[in-house]
Amino acid sequence: MDPRTGKPRERVAAEATAEEVDRAVRAAHGSREALADRAVRAAFLRAAAGLLEEARDRVIETADAETALGTTRLSGELARTTAQLRSFADVVDEGSFLDVRIDLPDPGAVPPRPDLRRWKVPLGVVAVYAAGNFPLAFSVPGGDTASALAAGCPVVVKAHPGHPATSALCASLLRRAAAGAGLPEDVVVLVHGFDAGVALIRHPLVAAAGFTGSVRGGRALFDAAAARPVPIPFHGELGSLNPVVITPAAAEERAKEIGAGLAGSTTLGAGQFCTKPGLVLAPRGEVGDRFLDALAEGVAATGPAVMLDHRIRDAYVAGVAERAALAGVAAPVVPGARDGHAVGAGVLTVDAARLTGDGHRLLLEECFGPVTVVARYTDREEAAAVLGLLPGNLTATLHTTGTDGDPDPDAAPLLAALVPLAGRVLVNGWPTGVAVAAAQHHGGPYPATTSTATSVGATAIERWLRPVTYQSTPGHLLPPELRDGNPLGLPRR
Template identity: 80%
Template sequence: MAAEPVWSVDPRTGKPREQVAVEATAEDVDRSVRAAHEVRESLADRTVRAAFLRTAADLLDGAHEQIVATADAETALGPVRLTGELARTTAQLRAFAEVVEAGSFLDIRIDLPDPGATPPRPDMRRWKIPLGVVAVYAASNFPLAFSVPGGDTASALAAGCPVVIKAHPDHPATSELCAGLLRGAAAKAGLPEDVVVLVHGFDAGVKLVRHPLVAAAGFTGSVRGGRALFDAAAARPAPIPFHGELGSLNPVVLTPAAVEERAEEIGAGLAGSMTLGAGQFCTKPGFVLAPSGEAGDRFLDALAAGVAATGPAVLLDHRMREAFVAGVAARAALAGVRAPVAPGAGDAHTVGAGVLVVDAARLTGSEGGSGDHHLLLEECFGPVTVVARYDSRAQVTEVLAGLPGNLTATLHIADAADDEDAAPFLAALTPLAGRVLVNGWPTGVAVAAAQHHGGPYPATTSTSTSVGATAIERWLRPVTYQSTPARLLPPELRDGNPLGLPRR
């Protein structure tokens, strides 16, 4: 059977642009994984790894115009957004080069022997080593920062793991372009090109996670797709770690004092955050608990005005557009739901942003809420947010208790120190997310050592982060050498610390 072609499609028209590849067969996947596995030892030298990551960043920056033009043609995200995303992508690569050079990620711990301890302690030396080949599943909504040259790839390579990347079908030409630049960077750094391998196709993605030489996987995408791959990873004869980012509602709670103080500012800020990138950010604030009353009305008016001023948006593909239109229609049809700005279809290729409003009592079962009202507590991918109007602190905590896990949770409080709702609401939000913000918006995710981009299921399938320096920890495992002669120890663990690494 001939391999299926892979087409680049223009989301603004729905028309194919060009054929850029063919879908990988089972044999292609096997060859790709084995090729990456064969060259894994080439990444052992940390100096070479760091040089490779910096070279990759330089080559990507050098191809800025071509990358941005190609990605825009396939995603309709726009040159401004994509320019910023490319800068973020290359910054990640350079940041991980610094992590590699610093060496603290090795987490070296040495316990010298102590025969007098109870029980007696032998000589023990612990560090972390790379897992092996990592499967990376590219995201639809970030064709650069969470795709071929993105955080999963950068952190896996930094850990010393070769990668086999499953391209996302929404941006195959961008994927091919970036993969070629990464492979070229490997060659310039003196590494085999097969430390980075790219494959295409749905079946290839399934076969990849099941391949016996794949040691771990990183995924960013839908709950349905991610859960299927997670289950496949767990069902292997030798299960592997699967670090999946699946979906997030990213709740926001507004205290009455905050809304009284700056209703219009909060409304405008929310409008900008929830429509950013056509509402296709994984950190889009999709659910808001706002107080009833006059100040809450002012907030809602400002939010509606900001959203209404947003023009029609092109989503990443027509399948996502259809899912958005159907999703908002189902939510708007629920009893008690009203739409100050109705979300839905624009023309044949666009959608309009919107706001849905419901009384919080509908979500607690105390005011005739139906079983279908759970839809309001599920992510709807695209430019829409749900505002639930509450009457009491108890209502807020009851609604929050019914939410799934999230990447982020946001609290807006009054600047005054006497906002009595601040502490209890923060306590109620903390169990729900990996990043909790106060008086900000979650759609900016800084690449920093203290960052955590993850959260309770279904936000992610593990407790790890996919952004920031500690993302490297996903692709490492600890090993302890006990009573091992010095001549057999790796230099990192020898007495005298010959490599000058951070050690405990």
């Protein structure tokens, strides 16, 4: 579908039948041994990055036609995607992800210790469920796929229905890269369709799954993964409110700067980032008013935007209308439908005290799109009380001021209240924008994610591995990674 017009564009593929899903999984399963060579895996990942770059214009044009995200945004996303692939190739080459640990025998220990040698091995076929809002970086060639392949796991990707042509194009490039590296093309297989996604999570040869999407869809798959005769790990990213707390001192120091920054973060990509700040706790009083004025000015200056598809657009329009209708909610900038298929960004405000009552709990739930809720609080205790009501999040942000010699008195206690809520805690920044780095964590307490793992950064590979210890095993029976003398030169403990 064309999100800009709401009209069909083209037929890309047919939804896979249960038999076709079975063939896809079995084909991927049959390619496992070919992925055992780490050097070949790394070469494959780098080749995939290269082919995506060679096809850059076609990839971006196809993705823009299906998502309306624009060439600038998609150019950046493609660069991120290829960087992720190369980053995981480096992880494979370096080898510490194998987490090799060796304890030599010690008969005098209490209790006596035998020879123990531990490392990590790939789980098997990984099911990847592509995201709608990131047609590249969190979809077919994205982080779940890259990290799973780096771990030595073949991948079956369930394409997102919002960008099937982009998915098919990227899958073909990854399969070409596999063949060029001497691997079976079926290390990456693509399937389409809702029923295919259900069949995939239930397939007995699927060993783990990665998902980015809605709470409703992710929870259904998570429950299905747990209900299997043999349950499997399900690493789902489901939803996040991404709270922001602004201290009175920060508002006093730079109200306009914070308001303008929040406007940019909230409306970036039509508010369709999983890290969009959806709830802001701002102080009452004149400094809070100055912040709100700057926020409203920045949001009002944002032009109409097209969302990913009509279902997301309709959900946004209905969601902001329902929130705006609650008692005590004001709209300095009214969000909602605009001409054609566009939507407008907006700002809603409410007294923080209202959020502790049952009638306003909807404001504590994510509303996907370019809107944020500003809750005005009286003191630190009232802000902390609201934070205590929140579910898990991907991010939580504190805006503060002061120096080590003259610290903001509200900063430390409010930061302490944010840490239990999220996997990434920011100070004086904005959460939209997730660096791909070794120390990154993109995850959080439920419902942000269904596990404690990250889907971004080097440690994302850990999701697709399991530890195995060899005890008292003769050297000739050990894998080379565990043998005396460290023949492969791996990092080892």
